Amino acid sequence: MTLDQFRKLAEIWGGDIDRWPAATQAAARDMAAGGEAGRILAEQLRLDRLFSVAPDVSDDRAGRIGFAVLQRLAKADRNPPWFRRLLRPASFVPAAGLACSAMVGLWLAGELPYLQQQEALSVVSMVFDGSAVTLWGVQ
Amino acid sequence: MNEDLSDEALMAAVAARQQQAFRILMGRHMQRAVRVAQRVVRDSAEADDIGQDAFLRVWSHAASFDPDIARFTTWLYRIVLNLAFDRTRRRPLAPIDEASDISAPDPEPVERLIADEERRALEQAMAGLSERQRGAIALFHMEGLSGEEAARAMNLSAKAFESLLARARATLREHVEKIQNPRRYA
Numbered sequence: 163m164t165l166d167q168f169r170k171l172a173e174i175w176g177g178d179i180d181r182w183p184a185a186t187q188a189a190a191r192d193m194a195a196g197g198e199a200g201r202i203l204a205e206q207l208r209l210d211r212l213f214s215v216a217p218d219v220s221d222d223r224a225g226r227i228g229f230a231v232l233q234r235l236a237k238a239d240r241n242p243p244w245f246r247r248l249l250r251p252a253s254f255v256p257a258a259g260l261a262c263s264a265m266v267g268l269w270l271a272g273e274l275p276y277l278q279q280q281e282a283l284s285v286v287s288m289v290f291d292g293s294a295v296t297l298w299g300v301q
Numbered sequence: 302m303n304e305d306l307s308d309e310a311l312m313a314a315v316a317a318r319q320q321q322a323f324r325i326l327m328g329r330h331m332q333r334a335v336r337v338a339q340r341v342v343r344d345s346a347e348a349d350d351i352g353q354d355a356f357l358r359v360w361s362h363a364a365s366f367d368p369d370i371a372r373f374t375t376w377l378y379r380i381v382l383n384l385a386f387d388r389t390r391r392r393p394l395a396p397i398d399e400a401s402d403i404s405a406p407d408p409e410p411v412e413r414l415i416a417d418e419e420r421r422a423l424e425q426a427m428a429g430l431s432e433r434q435r436g437a438i439a440l441f442h443m444e445g446l447s448g449e450e451a452a453r454a455m456n457l458s459a460k461a462f463e464s465l466l467a468r469a470r471a472t473l474r475e476h477v478e479k480i481q482n483p484r485r486y487a
Contacts (some may be wrong), residue, residue, distance in 0.1 A: 174467040181447065212419050214443040217339040217348070224331040227352045231327060232320075253341060255465055 163189040169202050177207030308373035316363040327356055330374065333444065334381045340439035341385035341432050343424075351384045358384075371453060376445075380453035382436050389432040419477075426476030434469035441466055 168190060175182045179190045232267045302314070308329070314322035334355050337339035339348035358380050359366075365462040366376055427435055433455070440451035 173470060174463060175448070176442070176470075183448065189414075209470070209477075210442060212423055212477065213438055213470070213473060214445075215420055215423055216336050216443045217345070219332045219335045219339070221332075223349070224328075224335060224352075227328040227335060227349050228324070228356070230349075231353050231356045231360075232324070234353065235320075235360060261373050 163193055165193070165196075165198060168193050168199050172202050172206045176210040177203040177205070178210065179203070199227075309368035312359075312363055312366050312368065312373055315360065316366070323356075323360055326359065326373075330377055331356065333374075336379060337378060337381050337436075337439045337444065338385045340427070340443060341382065341435045342388055343427065343435075347388055348385075351381060351388065354384050355381045375450060376456045378440060378446075379456060382455060386432050418481075422477045422480040423473075425480055426473050429476045430463070430469055430472055433465060434472065437462065437465045437469050438473065 163186070171182055171186055171190065179187055179194060182190055193204055302319065302325060304325055306314075306322075306325075308326065311326050313321040315326065331352055333350050335352040338351035338355070339345055342348055342351065355377065359377065371379075386405075427438075430438070435459070436455060437451065438448045440454055441448065444451075445453065448462060448466070449459055452459045455462060455465075456466065
């Protein structure tokens, strides 16, 4: 390993040879004993320390954020999206009731004898007076 | 719920909708998620939002986590970085956070002055990096990930991460030196 190669690696990976690619570490350690290589490492270590400074995130702040997450989860549970609400068992009751009524109606229509009697028609006419029904409502 | 369980075991419980496991995971990793987000977006309020969104994604996508492919932290970093990159793309001009938001150990007063100066220089210099370069610096230097782990978290090849880190360090170094020695660069 030449000094230039050593410098280039130090500029990429910093001043801690243990963090360099494994294949380069042994040769780098041999070279690090020299004065110039040692100076390069010291300079990079100074930058490493600076670059590793982290923004402050206190326990309290992290706790508040975590609490906000749990609140959002609880809210999402209370107000699920419409497609989830549709898939709930309770939401099937009206549709199932309607379907059952329709099936009973169809079954009755098929099973009962069809008798076109004048009296029966007159009862229907009395209930649904066609002349009294317009587009705008019952007169 | 046993608090000594590994992250991966906790994730299996989260996938089974056990909220206690989820709380433990948040307690362990919320700080690092917000820290990385803040380093990339350079805004504490946005970093908080990203922390929330990241863990909501952990909850809703828990079933898709595969411990054979990645460690939980790698997966979490990837979620956080994707959210942070999305936000910086939508908001090209990011505000610079106050240097007081940076954690400091407790050095001697004179050393602290120098350290504060350096930290301010770092914050200003960070503004000169792309969001991906800030991500690389955050993972490799701040979080102490190896090059391979950081590359996986950023969904990059080892070579691509190496060149990203090299550019980030070179740019940062140049900016820090410019800020600290303005006369030399005038």
